[in-house]
Amino acid sequence: MHLNPYGEYAVLMAASLADDWPEDRAGIEARTRAFGMTMEFAEASDDHERTRRVVDEWLRVVDALEPGERARLLNDLMARATAYPRLTDHGGEGWHLHYRDDANDSLPDVLRAVISVGTALHLTTRGIHRLSRCAAGQMDGDSCVAVVVDVTRNGRQRYCSVRCANRAAVRRHRSRRAVTVP
């Protein structure tokens, strides 16, 4: 497994799991493939629920908007997830870093390591605020809880989709009119 210097694929994979949770273990594994992971995972009967716990722990980081609190939660996750970094060049991938114990190939454990370190790279290289829930869901009566991983150049992405951005714009327009028209 390969983390680019921005940790981008890992944090996008975490968001994908959170937004569209697979109904079984095979679905989780398929998602890791879709995001470019190639390693074989050991199989255990509780992989599905343990991976769900990894995603839920990660969502606490997403929901912690205060930087200090966010860092504390993420440090906690990394402390439990990662071994010391190791240089490796398996599978002709070229030399890269692994942040996990090579002897541990459990699906939830590997994902916890990849997701927590990937998120730390993303937040430190791109910006500590570039992870949140969709801003549309913050408005009364809106149910969007999608995660926004901001990998844009200007760092101003607030909505998960064009649809949510448009819906929010319409609402802002309506509420302005409600104020100005007696």
Ligand SMILES: [Zn+2]
């Ligand atoms: Zn690797």
Ligand SMILES: [Zn+2]
């Ligand atoms: Zn949204």
